[in-house]
Amino acid sequence: MASLLKELPSMTTILSVYASISGLSMLIRTILNEMIPRGMREYIATKFSDFFAAYFSSDFTFIIEDRWQAVENETFRAVEVYLPTKVGPSTRTKSLLLGTNDTNNITAPPKPGIPIDAKVVDFFQGMHFEWSLCEKEAKKYYHRHKRYFQLKCKKNYREQVMQSYLPHISNTAASILNKRETLNIYTYDIEDSMWESTVFKHPATFETLAMDPDLKKFIIEDLDLFVQRKGYFQRVGRAWKRGYLLYGPPGTGKSTLVAAIANYLSFNVYDLQLQGVRNDAQLRRILTSTTNRSILLIEDIDCSTKSSRSRNQNKNPKEDRKEEEEEEEDQLENKISFDPGVTLSGLLNFIDGLWSSCGDERIIIFTTNYKEKLDPALLRPGRMDVHIYMGHCTPAAFKKLAFTYLGIKDHVLFKCIEELIQSTVTTPAEVAQQLMKCDKPQVALQNLIEFISSKETEMVGKDGAKKHEEEVIKEEVIKCRIEDMKQDVRQSKILTTSVYLT
Numbered sequence: 422m423a424s425l426l427k428e429l430p431s432m433t434t435i436l437s438v439y440a441s442i443s444g445l446s447m448l449i450r451t452i453l454n455e456m457i458p459r460g461m462r463e464y465i466a467t468k469f470s471d472f473f474a475a476y477f478s479s480d481f482t483f484i485i486e487d488r489w490q491a492v493e494n495e496t497f498r499a500v501e502v503y504l505p506t507k508v509g510p511s512t513r514t515k516s517l518l519l520g521t522n523d524t525n526n527i528t529a530p531p532k533p534g535i536p537i538d539a540k541v542v543d544f545f546q547g548m549h550f551e552w553s554l555c556e557k558e559a560k561k562y563y564h565r566h567k568r569y570f571q572l573k574c575k576k577n578y579r580e581q582v583m584q585s586y587l588p589h590i591s592n593t594a595a596s597i598l599n600k601r602e603t604l605n606i607y608t609y610d611i612e613d614s615m616w617e618s619t620v621f622k623h624p625a626t627f628e629t630l631a632m633d634p635d636l637k638k639f640i641i642e643d644l645d646l647f648v649q650r651k652g653y654f655q656r657v658g659r660a661w662k663r664g665y666l667l668y669g670p671p672g673t674g675k676s677t678l679v680a681a682i683a684n685y686l687s688f689n690v691y692d693l694q695l696q697g698v699r700n701d702a703q704l705r706r707i708l709t710s711t712t713n714r715s716i717l718l719i720e721d722i723d724c725s726t727k728s729s730r731s732r733n734q735n736k737n738p739k740e741d742r743k744e745e746e747e748e749e750e751d752q753l754e755n756k757i758s759f760d761p762g763v764t765l766s767g768l769l770n771f772i773d774g775l776w777s778s779c780g781d782e783r784i785i786i787f788t789t790n791y792k793e794k795l796d797p798a799l800l801r802p803g804r805m806d807v808h809i810y811m812g813h814c815t816p817a818a819f820k821k822l823a824f825t826y827l828g829i830k831d832h833v834l835f836k837c838i839e840e841l842i843q844s845t846v847t848t849p850a851e852v853a854q855q856l857m858k859c860d861k862p863q864v865a866l867q868n869l870i871e872f873i874s875s876k877e878t879e880m881v882g883k884d885g886a887k888k889h890e891e892e893v894i895k896e897e898v899i900k901c902r903i904e905d906m907k908q909d910v911r912q913s914k915i916l917t918t919s920v921y922l923t
């Protein structure tokens with residue numbers, strides 16, 4: 422023992438070694454501080470600490486961003502649906518987002534949501550998880566901020582998270598979404614680059630819709646077949662989508678039919694105004710951020726082109742022509758400007774091009790009052806699968822409306838009204854408006870007879886003047902066509918064939 426103590430260095434030696442080491446380290450630090458720039462020093466220090474943290478820390482973090490490879494991230498959406506179910510009184514969150522989008526019922530209890538940076542704790546099969554929703558600034562000013570979920574857990578839970586926890590979240594979210602009682606209607610906010618939703622409570626159903634019974638039956642069967650045919654679409658190598666083109670005069674029930682389809686299938690509706698969309702890239706982003714089991718609605722598709730918009734407004738073909746020329750010039754300018762607008766080919770690409778494969782169980786509906794004004798490319802077979810004409814009121818449609826609005830299946834005035842309806846051009850919207858005026862069938866039906874009769878006399882008076890006007894318009898149209906052909910020859914030298922919607 423005494424010999425062992427003798428071999429130990431003395432206190433003085435230890436202190437002098439310590440002094441030399443600290444002196445040396447100070448010298449090295451000073452040299453490094455002078456030789457290596459500050460930025461690089463900080464970078465090396467962070468890398469060092471990251472390395473040791475990863476090596477020695479027992480935690481692991483999963484990041485789930487809102488978009489994944491250019492489309493909406495379904496895992497993010499599942500977590501977004503699942504996590505609010507975990508914020509009860511027992512959970513350790515310091516804040517909670519509350520709100521309701523049910524504009525029809527302000528007393529509806531608010532639903533919980535996850536605020537940015539709040540922490541939500543969840544337990545699954547004895548494992549402890551900590552979630553937080555974060556946001557980071559977008560690189561481009563017109564893109565919304567990126568949101569992502571952070572899931573922190575023990576490193577050794579990693580496998581279980583992938584194999585059982587995340588599938589459990591997806592299944593729970595899917596069953597919540599399938600059971601949802603309310604539908605949403607979305608409209609795109611160009612400023613914030615995001616879809617905004619509100620509760621969709623349209624009372625229209627196939628039951629209340631006044632249309633030809635065979636056509637109604639056909640549509641219902643077509644929808645039923647569509648939702649059952651997941652395997653079929655896969656087998657034949659087509660995207661699980663269905664396109665409907667609804668056309669016909671205003672007030673014949675096109676929007677009502679869309680609402681009836683949404684209610685029948687329990688699909689959310691994405692109502693897109695093409696006019697505000699900046700370019701094809703933005704259109705792609707908008708369309709890929711819609712969800713499955715939904716309807717994409719683009720109303721008045723004919724009005725989305727500049728030329729068709731002006732044609733609708735002007736009665737005088739000469740003015741039409743002038744405005745068209747101005748618009749063609751605009752289009753030429755647009756082609757070279759920063760913001761070229763949406764091209765028809767950009768839209769078609771989503772309907773049946775390569776981008777059509779993004780998403781499942783989607784219904785695309787275009788509506789128009791003027792099918793003849795649509796670009797033939799849109800009408801080509803395979804583009805819009807079903808073309809549905811919504812026409813003027815028929816005797817059968819009138820009976821349906823009378824039952825819906827007055828609750829009657831028959832009345833002595835029916836015969837007279839049916840004859841009047843056949844001899845005039847009346848829309849279901851006009852009939853519905855008259856029937857709504859009074860609850861008493863006798864009075865309401867008499868009002869309707871007066872209304873249709875006055876329309877009939879108006880039409881007879883207008884007939885002569887109308888014929889003359891039609892002849893003048895025909896002449897003008899022929900002149901315009903000849904001018905068009907000349908213009909086309911000139912244009913084909915300058916323009917390629919892309920069609921612009923703005």
Ligand SMILES: Nc1ncnc2c1ncn2[C@@H]1O[C@H](COP(=O)(O)OP(=O)(O)OP(=O)(O)O)[C@@H](O)[C@H]1O
Pocket residue numbers: 629630631632669670671672673674675676677678789790811849850851853
């Ligand atoms: N076929 C119909 N069956 C039942 N109600 C109808 C029908 N058509 C019109 N209506 C009634 O008329 C109103 C207007 O109809 P709707 O907006 O669906 O017509 P639209 O064809 O979409 O018109 P637009 O082309 O102007 O958009 C509806 O609120 C509905 O009450």
